Amino acid sequence: MGRVLVAWVPDFPVIAVVADGVPPDEPVAVVHRDAVVACSPAARRAGVRRRTRVRVALSRCPVLRLIERDLAVEMRVFEPVVRHIEATVLPSLEVIRPGLVAVPARGPARYWGGEQELADRLVAAVAELGHPARAGVADTVFAAALAARTGQLVAPGTDAAWLAPYPVGVLGVPRLTEPLHRLGIRTVGRFAALPEAKVLARFGAAGQAAHHTARGLRSRPLAVRATADEHVVSRVFEPAETRVEPAAFAAKALADRLHERLDAAGAVCARVEASLELSDGRTLSRVFRHEGRLSAPALAERVRGVLRAWQESGAPERGGEHGMVRLTLRPERLGAATGRQEALFGERHTPEGLERAAARVQALLGHRAVVRMEPGGGRGPAERIRLVPFGDLDTGRRAGGGPWPGRLPAPHPASTFGSRRPARLTSADGSPVALSARMALSAPPAAVAVEGHGRLAVAGWAGPWPVLEQWWEPGRARRIARLQITATDASAWLLVVEHGRWWAEAHYG
Structure with a gap:
């Protein structure tokens, strides 16, 4: 061994x-x-x-x-x-x-x-x-x-005995840990002592792989019909490319092609070698290992990072004579695909084809190119819906119900801005309108100017409505006030004042 x-x-x-x-x-x-x-x-x-x-x-x-x-x-x-x-x-x-x-x-x-x-x-x-x-x-x-983690050398042939005292959580399969705990199996050694056939019948392929790990066995490659060489994908650059971004873009397309070939063969890979041939005859390579399925976006991101590191070291030269002529992705250690099912929109499950398409768009246009809407709580209209990138957990989950003191009632704005836009509110004599500590305007608003929309005369206003949030956390406390403004051209704006500055938060109509 x-x-x-x-x-x-x-x-x-x-x-x-x-x-x-x-x-x-x-x-x-x-x-x-x-x-x-x-x-x-x-x-x-x-x-x-x-x-x-x-x-x-x-x-x-x-x-x-x-x-x-x-x-x-x-x-x-x-x-x-x-x-x-x-x-x-x-x-x-x-x-x-x-x-x-x-x-x-x-x-x-x-x-x-x-x-x-x-x-x-x-x-x-x-x-x-x-x-x-x-x-x-x-x-x-x-x-x-x-x-x-502790700098130890495990004696040959003793992996299973050395792993035995560890808790089953170290195997890295959360869906396996909880049922094992309910069965009273809390250590790797007790899990390794279970019959393999019983583990496979109860926990499936993932449980069987964890059982092999607990027993100190190497991951045995499952038989697949095609060899790894049949799935190699490459891209030739003519003329030689000296910039990283075009090569990184090609890496994204190569990663998609590689996974399409693996999916067609019913296989997944645990390692991928990325090799880069240069015009001066040199070849740079790096092997990436991933426990489980190496997704196309994850592979493309790793190759992109290595390409940048190679260029920063001078190979290939940025804008020099020696550029990149061929980029190759070669899968290693193929195994049979066991299938998966993940939630994309709430509790509903989506087909793998849709997930692959969403991942492909993300790889081409960025991580936030594909998002889902999640309702949430908040006082401002822009806070009530969150856009969560595909594949991410909703880390900002908040209850959409109340009470939310200071929340604006309906009618709601027709559009909200991704980021607040600078605004200026002035009185009849052209001086800026300020807000006092007692929530009183220094003068009646006469004109409003929002970045990108010009200066408009004010026909009416409502408010202000003060909001004090997270006062118990000095570093995150926020004291603001909102004001509704109607212009003479029938447009309406939701303004917010913070630290003496006015911003446009949303637009009505």
């Missing part, structure tokens, strides 16, 4: 955002789908932990800075680490995700004098770039990744 070494850089998503310009000493949390992925030491001292819900994290650290995870940035920052490892320790490795790499340990361990020596050299190589790292060795990738 082969041995696997896994090197782990703790909190690498935070390291990536710090490298992207975020101050390193402030409490920062990188989040994805309403959960904390990684947090800075300052946030950890305040009680924030990985997998903590965003709302809980903010309650523990009100000044916490939340940053949405960006895999392209993480891959770009991690690429120099990968190149340094390849140049100083061993020539080939697999990127499981930014901050986590796996390498076959047997051959390199013989060269360096043992597994412990190999692990020490790998950790030292990462430390040379200023990143703390830990390494673990085991018979399987899963056990080695878990061992890397």
Whole structure:
């Protein structure tokens, strides 16, 4: 049985955002789908932990800075680490995700004098770039990744016994953990002792794969009719391309084609090699590993990040003579597709064809190009409907009912603005109309000017209506007032004043 070494850089998503310009000493949390992925030491001292819900994290650290995870940035920052490892320790490795790499340990361990020596050299190589790292060795990738958290070397043939005391939650299958707990099975060892046939009948293919992991078995590739080489997709650039964005756009199309071929064969891939041929004869490559299905948008995002990292290192040269001539995606470790069913619109389930089409539009036009509407609570008209990107959880869920003191009654505006537009409200003598602390206007409004709509004479107004929100949180408290204005051309506006400035929030008619 082969041995696997896994090197782990703790909190690498935070390291990536710090490298992207975020101050390193402030409490920062990188989040994805309403959960904390990684947090800075300052946030950890305040009680924030990985997998903590965003709302809980903010309650523990009100000044916490939340940053949405960006895999392209993480891959770009991690690429120099990968190149340094390849140049100083061993020539080939697999990127499981930014901050986590796996390498076959047997051959390199013989060269360096043992597994412990190999692990020490790998950790030292990462430390040379200023990143703390830990390494673990085991018979399987899963056990080695878990061992890397404590820097352990698991003896050959003992993965199952070493994993046995861990809680079943470490297997990473939430839908499996709860029913096992109800059955009184709380450790990996007790789950591994169950008959495989019973696990397959009760929990399906996902449960069987987790059972193999618990028993310290390698993931056995299932038989598929086509070989991986039959699914290779590539794009030739004529003339050679020296810009990243056209190549990244081609990567999105290649990822879609790759998954279309895999779907037609009833297969999924766990690893994909992206290789880039340059006009000077060099070939750059990177292997991406994904536990489970590697979606087309996720693959395209990873390739885009690596392309940018390669260009920043000078290969290919930006605007130089040596450009990109061919980009190739090659799937590895194919397995049979077991199917899936996910909710896109509320509790209703959507066909995979619709999900693929939505993901394709997102890959071409951006993450927010496909959204769904979710009702919510709020006092302003723009707050009552939220647009949630396809594939994301509704992280801002709030009850749409009341009471909401200060909420504007019907009739509702015909249109709201995505962002408030600057406005100016003036009196008859041309001086700005202000609002006092007692909610009184300094003078009757005579004219209103909204950015993009010119200056209009005021025919009438209603209000103001004060709103004081989140007064218990000094950093997020908001004190505003709203005013309805009717112009002489029969148009009407909803204005809001905050910190002495007027803004147009919505338009009637």
